[in-house]
């Protein structure tokens with residue numbers, strides 16, 4: 001079955017697009033560069049067998065994590081998936097402890113217990129990745145409910161793929177969040193494939209965002225490769241949630257450059273389709289925007305890339321020379337004392 005054609009073309013974002021300060025645009029660009037370098041270099045390290053487990057690459061989807069997390073406060077919550085490194089970094093997890101966690105090292109952010117799919121940093125509101133498709137969505141709903149119970153104005157974000165939007169957990173959480181008016185963003189990164197299955201083979205509805213209608217909440221399709229469009233949509237949805245107006249579903253149309261996991265030969269999609277999406281690369285687009293607006297120079301942008309490249313390389317060096325966890329500590333934190 002061939003996938004139904006889907007374009008990155010987006011409808012109007014949830015809210016008005018306002019001018020974003022150059023300093024904020026630079027932050028977003030540098031964060032996307034950091035994620036891209038991190039994904040590139042971790043792919044290479046994994047292919048050399050330098051660390052165990054899996055790599056589910058986030059290459060190509062950088063604008064989604066950065067656009068949404070740029071609209072959040074430090075004390076807001078996020079819950080992510082098996083493809084969560086971009087979200088960890090975008091929400092502020094430090095690079096070196098994050099990479100050490102991927103390598104399963106004692107100085108990883110979770111002491112090497114989380115690995116690729118289960119890193120967390122509650123102090124930054126990062127409540128964790130999740131290896132169960134759709135499993136994180138109810139956690140984020142609970143986090144949003146805790147904000148209501150605590151009388152705070154925090155919001156929570158559930159990141160997930162379009163495959164997860166076919167899980168019962170997505171529908172149950174959306175119904176509850178709508179009925180209880182929870183401060184929650186459902187952020188679906190629609191990268192067209194769940195493992196090897198095109199969305200058209202598992203859903204007659206092309207736009208996940210339209211599922212919001214059934215629960216009485218706003219749903220918007222956004223160009224997930226345009227970080228400024230993602231940021232504008234997220235900012236409006238966060239403001240809605242914080243003001244007590246309830247949840248929003250954002251569907252970010254995007255594409256993963258790599259396979260489902262490192263080593264996937266991608267027989268289920270065409271090289272032409274891959275090239276079409278690479279032409280809409282989120283970093284190239286923001287780079288072009290920065291230059292066309294005369295916000296910065298080509299040489300400065302190059303120097304930022306080199307800087308991020310060096311920082312990621314240095315973090316990988318730290319991970320390679322870091323100790324493994326003490327086997328005697330394997331059961332720590334499993335049981336409450």
Ligand SMILES: Cc1ncc(C[n+]2csc(CCOP(=O)(O)OP(=O)(O)O)c2C)c(N)n1
Pocket residue numbers: 081082083131132133134160161162163164165191193194195260
């Ligand atoms: C409940 C459950 N079913 C199946 C799997 C196997 N699995 C892992 S990732 C994945 C695809 C998920 O697709 P999507 O939600 O679109 O996220 P993406 O991988 O595209 O980021 C599947 C089926 C799983 N981990 N959990």
